[in-house]
Structures are given as C-alpha cells and as structure tokens.
Amino acid sequence: MEELDGEPTVTLIPGVNSKKQMCFDWGPGEMLVCETSFNKKEKSETEPGCPFIYIIRKDIDVYSQILRKLFNESHGIFVGLQRIEEELTGKSRKAQLVRVSKNYRSVIRACMEEMHQVAIAAKDPASGLQFSSQVSILSAMELIWNLCEILFIEVAPAGPLLLHLLDWVRLHVCEVDSLLADVLGSENPSKHESFWKLPGNTQTLTELELKWQHWHEECERHLQDSTFAASPHLESLCKIMLGDEAALLEQKELLNNWYHFLVTRLLYSHPTVKPIDLHLYAQSSLDLFLGGESSPEPLDNILLAAFEFDIHQVIKECSIALSNWWFVAHLTDLLDHCKLLQSHNLYFGSNMREFLLLEYASGLFAHHSLWQLGVDYFDYCPELGRVSLELHIERIPLSTEQKALKVLRICEQRQMTEQVRSICKILAMKAVRNNRLGSALSWSIRAKDAAFATLVSDRFLKDYCERGSFSDLDLIDNLGPAMMLSDRLTFLGKYREFHRFYGEKRLTDAASLLLSLMTSQIAPRSFWVILLIDALPLLEEKEVVFSAEQTYELMRCLEDFASRRPVWREPGVQRLQEDVENTKLEMLRLALARNLGRAIIKEGSLEGS
Amino acid sequence: MEDIYAKFVSQKISKTRWRPVPPGSLQTADTFAVGSWDNEENYVSLWSIGDFGNLDSDGGFEGDHQLLCDIRHHGDVMDLQFFDQERIVAASSTGCVTVFLHHPNNQTLSVSQQWTAAHYHTGPGSPSCGSAPCTGIVCSNPEIVTVGEDGRINLFRVDHKEAVRTIDNADSSTLHAVTFLRTPEILTVNSIGQLKIWDFRKQGNEPSQILSLTGDRVPLHCVDRHPNQQHVVATGGQDGMLSIWDVRQGTMPVSLLKAHEAEMWEVHFHPSNPDHLFTCSEDGSLWHWDASTDVPEKSSLFNQGGRNSSFLSHSISSQTNVHQSLISSWLSTDPAKDRIEITSLLPSRTLSVNSLDVLGPCLVCGTDSEAIYVTRQLFS
Numbered sequence: 006m007e008e009l010d011g012e013p014t015v016t017l018i019p020g021v022n023s024k025k026q027m028c029f030d031w032g033p034g035e036m037l038v039c040e041t042s043f044n045k046k047e048k049s050e051t052e053p054g055c056p057f058i059y060i061i062r063k064d065i066d067v068y069s070q071i072l073r074k075l076f077n078e079s080h081g082i083f084v085g086l087q088r089i090e091e092e093l094t095g096k097s098r099k100a101q102l103v104r105v106s107k108n109y110r111s112v113i114r115a116c117m118e119e120m121h122q123v124a125i126a127a128k129d130p131a132s133g134l135q136f137s138s139q140v141s142i143l144s145a146m147e148l149i150w151n152l153c154e155i156l157f158i159e160v161a162p163a164g165p166l167l168l169h170l171l172d173w174v175r176l177h178v179c180e181v182d183s184l185l186a187d188v189l190g191s192e193n194p195s196k197h198e199s200f201w202k203l204p205g206n207t208q209t210l211t212e213l214e215l216k217w218q219h220w221h222e223e224c225e226r227h228l229q230d231s232t233f234a235a236s237p238h239l240e241s242l243c244k245i246m247l248g249d250e251a252a253l254l255e256q257k258e259l260l261n262n263w264y265h266f267l268v269t270r271l272l273y274s275h276p277t278v279k280p281i282d283l284h285l286y287a288q289s290s291l292d293l294f295l296g297g298e299s300s301p302e303p304l305d306n307i308l309l310a311a312f313e314f315d316i317h318q319v320i321k322e323c324s325i326a327l328s329n330w331w332f333v334a335h336l337t338d339l340l341d342h343c344k345l346l347q348s349h350n351l352y353f354g355s356n357m358r359e360f361l362l363l364e365y366a367s368g369l370f371a372h373h374s375l376w377q378l379g380v381d382y383f384d385y386c387p388e389l390g391r392v393s394l395e396l397h398i399e400r401i402p403l404s405t406e407q408k409a410l411k412v413l414r415i416c417e418q419r420q421m422t423e424q425v426r427s428i429c430k431i432l433a434m435k436a437v438r439n440n441r442l443g444s445a446l447s448w449s450i451r452a453k454d455a456a457f458a459t460l461v462s463d464r465f466l467k468d469y470c471e472r473g474s475f476s477d478l479d480l481i482d483n484l485g486p487a488m489m490l491s492d493r494l495t496f497l498g499k500y501r502e503f504h505r506f507y508g509e510k511r512l513t514d515a516a517s518l519l520l521s522l523m524t525s526q527i528a529p530r531s532f533w534v535i536l537l538i539d540a541l542p543l544l545e546e547k548e549v550v551f552s553a554e555q556t557y558e559l560m561r562c563l564e565d566f567a568s569r570r571p572v573w574r575e576p577g578v579q580r581l582q583e584d585v586e587n588t589k590l591e592m593l594r595l596a597l598a599r600n601l602g603r604a605i606i607k608e609g610s611l612e613g614s
Numbered sequence: 615m616e617d618i619y620a621k622f623v624s625q626k627i628s629k630t631r632w633r634p635v636p637p638g639s640l641q642t643a644d645t646f647a648v649g650s651w652d653n654e655e656n657y658v659s660l661w662s663i664g665d666f667g668n669l670d671s672d673g674g675f676e677g678d679h680q681l682l683c684d685i686r687h688h689g690d691v692m693d694l695q696f697f698d699q700e701r702i703v704a705a706s707s708t709g710c711v712t713v714f715l716h717h718p719n720n721q722t723l724s725v726s727q728q729w730t731a732a733h734y735h736t737g738p739g740s741p742s743c744g745s746a747p748c749t750g751i752v753c754s755n756p757e758i759v760t761v762g763e764d765g766r767i768n769l770f771r772v773d774h775k776e777a778v779r780t781i782d783n784a785d786s787s788t789l790h791a792v793t794f795l796r797t798p799e800i801l802t803v804n805s806i807g808q809l810k811i812w813d814f815r816k817q818g819n820e821p822s823q824i825l826s827l828t829g830d831r832v833p834l835h836c837v838d839r840h841p842n843q844q845h846v847v848a849t850g851g852q853d854g855m856l857s858i859w860d861v862r863q864g865t866m867p868v869s870l871l872k873a874h875e876a877e878m879w880e881v882h883f884h885p886s887n888p889d890h891l892f893t894c895s896e897d898g899s900l901w902h903w904d905a906s907t908d909v910p911e912k913s914s915l916f917n918q919g920g921r922n923s924s925f926l927s928h929s930i931s932s933q934t935n936v937h938q939s940l941i942s943s944w945l946s947t948d949p950a951k952d953r954i955e956i957t958s959l960l961p962s963r964t965l966s967v968n969s970l971d972v973l974g975p976c977l978v979c980g981t982d983s984e985a986i987y988v989t990r991q992l993f994s
Contacts, residue, residue, distance in 0.1 A: 070624045071624070073624040073984065074623075074984070077622050077983050077984045077985070078622055080983070081962070081964065081983065084963075085962070373652065373653070373654055374625075374626055374653055377965055377982055378965075404707055404747075405690060405692065405747045405763070406747070406749075406763055406805075407651075407692070407747075407749075408652065410852070410877060410896075411896065411966065411982075414877065437737075438737050438738070439764070440737030440738065441735075441763070441764070441765060441786060441787065443765070443785065443787030443788075443804070444763070444765075444788050444805060446787070446806070447787050447788075447805045447806050447831070450830075450831065477786035479785065479786065479808065479810075479824060480787065480806060483824070483826050483831070484831070485807075485828070485829065485831050486829060486830060487831050
C-alpha cells in the first residue's frame, strides 16, 4: 500500500456516541454510518442509542446551487473540446486550445462573481463566511489555471512570458495600491510605455535585451549621481526599478503575496527571463517574501510546482487540496490534449487523465440530477468508460416514464443492449403489476423481448378465459407488425380477428382462420378446448360453413386433443370440469359428423348439377 | 436569428410556457413560467424578459431573463399550462394537479387549488396508495383536462373539488399528451402510437375515433392542433418523426417527416403564423419548420394569420375538396411543390431540449443542461 501523503482528517458525526462501535457501508459517492450495539462493555446501558442512519458525503460542492452552473457550462466546453480534437492541426491548434482554456476560466470567474454577490447579500454571517471561502477557493483555482495556461498551453517564450505573467498578477491582485501605481506611472511613463510596446513581435529578444540594458544602466547612473537624493521616496522608487530586492521587500504590505513580488522583481531585474529559469526566481522569491516567518501554504506549493514545470506534481497537489475532482479532471484533460502528459500508467491500467475523469464522472452519478452530465465524461474514457457507464446507468432510480425514456435513449445510442433489456423488463413488470398491459407490451416491443410479450399475451388470454371477453380491445385490435414479436402475441391478435369476423358475419373467413389457428400450432395447449368449442356455433349454422376437407381437419384436431389430454386424478371439482368438457367434446363430435354429412352432400350436388 | 440569450439556472428544465397576452392587446410576451424536474426540490418559477432600462456595470444583462418568483413543487413538473393571466396549472409526477396563483403586487406565487390523487394505479400488484405521474394538461377556461400514466382522463373545473368527469382505463398504455380539438372534444396520444378522439358530450368510456400509424407502433409524445384549422394536428414520436394528421379523413397520417434523431418532446404551431412549426427533441436540437410558400397568388391569403379559413368557410359548400387544394401547406403531400425550410435555432448542441413555447416574435426553451434560452426576434 502506498504511503499516505497527509494525515486523514477526523470527522465527528453529531449525535453518534463515538465511544460506541459504528458500522458503515460505502456507496458510490457517499457512506452510510450508524451506531451499533456491539462492544457493549457495561451490561446496563442507560443512554439510549442514536436511532438515525447518517449519510456522509465528501463532496458537498456537487450540491451547491451556484457551482452547478460551473458543472453544466464546463460540461459543454469539455464535450466541445473532445469533438473538435480531430480537426485540430498545426498552427491553429494552439490558438484553439488557448481559447478553450480561456473559456474554462471565464466560467470560473462568472461563478466567482455570482458567489461573491451571494456572499455580500447573505443574511447570516455563517453562510456569508461559507460563501466567501468558496469565493477564495474559486479564485485560487482560477489563479492556478491561469498560470498553467501561460506556462503549459500558451507556452509563452522569453519576452512575452513576462507580459503574460504581469497580466496574471494584475488580474489577481485584489487591492492595487493606487499610490504606487501613480508614482510608478508618472515617473517614467514614456520610457515604460515605449519599452513595453512590442508591435507585432518585430523586435527580437536580443533587441529587447539591449534596450532594457540601456535603460537599466541609465537608472543606475541616476542612482549613483544621487539625482533623487532630495526625496527618499523617489530614491527608493529608483532602487525598486533597478530590481533591488531589499527595496522591494520594504513595500511588502503593498505586495499581497510572493508571486506578486516575484513578477515585480522579474519586471525590473530580468524582464527577458526564460521559462526554464523561472523556478529559481520563484523559489527565492517565496523564501525572501516569507522571510522564515511562515511556512508555505498548499497554494504556494502548487504554484511552485507549476513554475518548475512539474505537471504531475501540480495535479497531485491540487487533488489533495481540493474537495472536488472538477478542477483536476478538466485541467488534466486539457493538458492531455496539449500532449503534455506522458502515459503515466497507474496501478489499475488507465492513465491519469482517464482516472481523474472517471472519478469526476462517478461523483456526478451520485447526484440525483447531474448524472446526465456524467454520461458524456464516461464516453470519452476509452478504457474503462463504457464499463463504468454500464454499471452506473442501471442504478439510476426511474420514477417516471419520461426519465426511463431518457436513460434508454442513452443506452441505445451506445448499443448497450443488455442494459436496455433489463431496464425495459423492470418497467414492463411494473406495468403488468399496475394492470397497464398496453404499457407492458410497449416496453417489451422496445426491448424486442419476445419472452415478455408472451407473458403479456398470456395475461390477456387468461383474462379472456375468466371473463369471457377481452379487455383493452384498443390494444389488441391495433397491434400491427408488433404482432410478429412472439407467437403467443400473434395468436392473440389472430384470435381476436376471428372474433371480429364472427361478429361481422364473415363466417367462411372466420372458419378458415379458426382452422389455421389450430393447425399452425401457435395456439397454446390450454386454449385448444376453447378453440374447438368456438367451432360449435359455426357448425350449427344453417348454411354449411366448413367444407368436407376442413371438417376432416377439425376431426383430426379433436382426436389429437382428446388423446393427449392430461388425465386428472384428483376427485371433486376437477372431475366435474372434466365431465363438462367431455360432454362438450361429445357434442362437438356429433356436430362434426353432421357437418361432414351436409358438406359431402353439398359438394357432391354442386358437382352433379 | 442571432439574438438568443442563454442562462444557466441550476435546475433541469422540464417545461417552459409564455404567459398569454390579453386578447386584443398590442403587448408582446414578457413573462414565462418554468418547471423543473429531477431535483430533490423542484420549483415552478416565473421569469421576466422585460426591458430593464438600467444596465449593470458589466453591461451584459440587458437582454437577460430574470427570475421574478418561484414556489416549491412536489415531484417533477411533468406539464405546465397557463390557465389565464394569473393562474398556472402544473402536473406532477406524484399524480397531483396544482393550480398556482400569481400575485403581481408582491411578486409571489401561492397554491390556489390542488387535486392530489388525480392519477393513480389500481392494479393487483400496485400498492394501495400507488400514485401515477400525470403526464399532460390542457386548459380551456374554466375546464382543465389531465391525462396520466394510469391511462386515465380527468375533466376538472376550477373551484370544483372533485373531477367533473373521469374516464378510467381510457387507454391500456400511457397517455402522453392531450389537446382540445373543439371544445367538447379532446385528442390524446399514447405510447402505442395511437391518437384517440374523445367527446365529452357522449356517455361511456369509448373514444369516438382512433387513428394510428401504420407500421411500427412508435409511441407518440406530443401533439398540437393547428390554431385555425381544427382538424389538422401534428404529433411527434419516439423516433423523432413528425406526423401531420387530418382527423376528418382516414385513420392514417397525411404526411410523415423524418425530423430528429431521438424522441421529439414538443411540437408547436405558431399561434399567429401557423405556417411555422417548432419542434424540440432529446437529441439536443430545436427546429423551426417554415412551410410558408412564396407563391404570390397564395401568400396574400396565408400570411394574414387566421383570417383565411373564416373567409373561405362562408363561400364554399363542399368543404373538403376546396380546403385540400387551397390551404395548409402542411396537408400537401407533394414535397416538391411546397418545400419546407428547416432551421436549427440553438447555437450549439446541448443535452435534451425538453420544452419550448412561441408567442409572437418570442421563443423560449429549456434544456437538461440546466439552461433557458430566449429569443425575441424569431422572424428577423
């Protein structure tokens, strides 16, 4: 087992006596905990036990109203990025990826803004504080992302690198000291502006270096000539502009943090710093700024790791520091598209990007509503995504048919036939229990489940046997091609058609249909006696309905049925039923014989005349 | 069609409906109602797109829609309809039908009336209090008709505690949607691909007419009647197919148009420009179907909204033939002659678009990506 990166935090559950033994069970994103009576040391327990079961969630962010917008909007950006991946080539690729990164960041900022508004408007100080801390977490996330964008995605070379870093710091410094800015601005405005105007990269790095060198020397000359000796303020300003660290540190209150210090320092002493040299200055800036008074915070370590171009360390530290996988999942995915992550295989075979996306998506599936977003994330995990989706999607509670339809559509689009079948079966069973036979049939048609269609048809036939009439005629009369799904269903449809023919007095059609039902073997055994007895009224008609040939067929069927009939050995009611049946069959034999006679005569006489 | 505003609202949207403008008024739509689903706490809310006059410091909220008020709703909002200017009827997945009242002076919503067990299951295996989702509502002051997964049709009247009429087991499958044909007649669609017409004047529990698709019995999810021609009806199915029916003629659809790649959730004729039809689907797209023809001799009659049909009905004796030849590009079966122009209105693919509504030049729709889209320039 790996060694732990940090000590696990202890969470106290209110209401549960921590001296008692607790039992727990893991869920997909949560844990169930309750008190038990195990380990009872004293025989008399005076304190009543805690009657509740607790649900412990690690990720509470998923339930934040405002963060939901972050999840939804970033989902759109994520899917868009995966889709344009194939089209990204050459020079435009980098620009596109930078644009995607900026999109993500603007979403974070919008969330931050809204959270800030809510924090200000919060009525009680506790929730106001909670919102404010969320705002600072989001702000830190944007800070880190922005730096990663500059260093890893934009891959700014020396020169423009400092400009980007300046923008970065400016964006994140909340309190800008206007005094310092004004003074800086007024002293050497022309030199500043013209120096930093880089028209379309026409100046090369060396030209820049030379210009800066010239300017730097001029400043030094001013200092040595004591030009500013009259005003200590201006003198310290000059020292600052020369990049004197001590002078800069004197203004520590104005520089909120060490990275502000770093960038200011670089601005005045090494404006053409190369990316690979950044980490040296970063480390020393951090040390100088903290001055041994305080230790670096997690954010500082993350930024340092970024300056060292250690992407894996950045991601690892972020994963530990943040409570939600959102940030690391999306950032890693974007960096993977920049082809910056080596296939760093983890113990269970998938790479880091996939691992993080899987974790994030699983967290979404634990949410009652955001599971729909999780589907797309699983789609873009080539190794374990499909399997994970199959497991998760079957466990979504289906409270309405509309939700079930959406889940089914997701499964069908991904050819998950097993899941389609199992979901349709569950819904069909529920429908049968609620006596919604039409719905049940509709589900079995969708799943192409012949076995279930047979079950539904048997239900209808059973109802008919008990009541003597069909329920839900609107369904049976209008089965259409769905009739072919199962033999039993076909039989049901055809039998109903037979009834219709009889009702419409289309007797010859009814007769041939009845016969074909018996000879084609699709009628269930239990129904044969009913079919045979249905032939009786046709045989009793004034005109001859069954031809001689058909009568022979019927007789054969009758004898077939009679010989294979199960013999009931129990006395009582079943005996009575058997007697009734025997009587009916006798009547049938008589009717058949009579019909045969009439049919032969009729056919014979026609030929004769 | 550029100005479409999107706003993420932290809840999956199941229904969006414009508040009707008072008849004869020149106002355009400015308020819409929204229902959510699949949340632990669902809400029915009212939003406004009125011009605010004041721009925020960010300058970006000028055209945005703002929340006016909301109220908790038990269960998913399965359907939503405005009963009149102040009242909204909501159908719940718990089988309950609620009438909400909007108080404009203090901008709140309250429950005005509720029928709690409008839809329920009574099978041999269902629990004794087995509720069934109510799937569709249609209102025509003072009546409200509801249908549900229990295959039941209810006729309610506002301020009556019990249902005025209930047709139990009207259908053996789920009824997905309902609309009025003429006031005593309604039309329902179900999950075995059938349209059934019911006449409330008749006693008994049988439909007066059944129409169905040939071929596979694809479930039908939505239905809308042509605003002027009460016999023309459009339905959308599970396979994304749009069908146009003439209920007076035959039992089969007049035209079948392959539309979306997944379930079509809603279909709407534009109430004042019925040559325009709108559909939205699970595949994340919203389509605008424009069947208005540019042929000069026809256009002057058609583009005047509802006046053509009343004009003609006075002067002809045999309605069927003349109607067929003159009106409704929807009923024409000649695809080459009357081409339909189809435009996709949403800027990018999203998750399912569950609902849409059109009124005048305004369109609103809601998606499973928890976003509401509004545009005020449909026909620009």
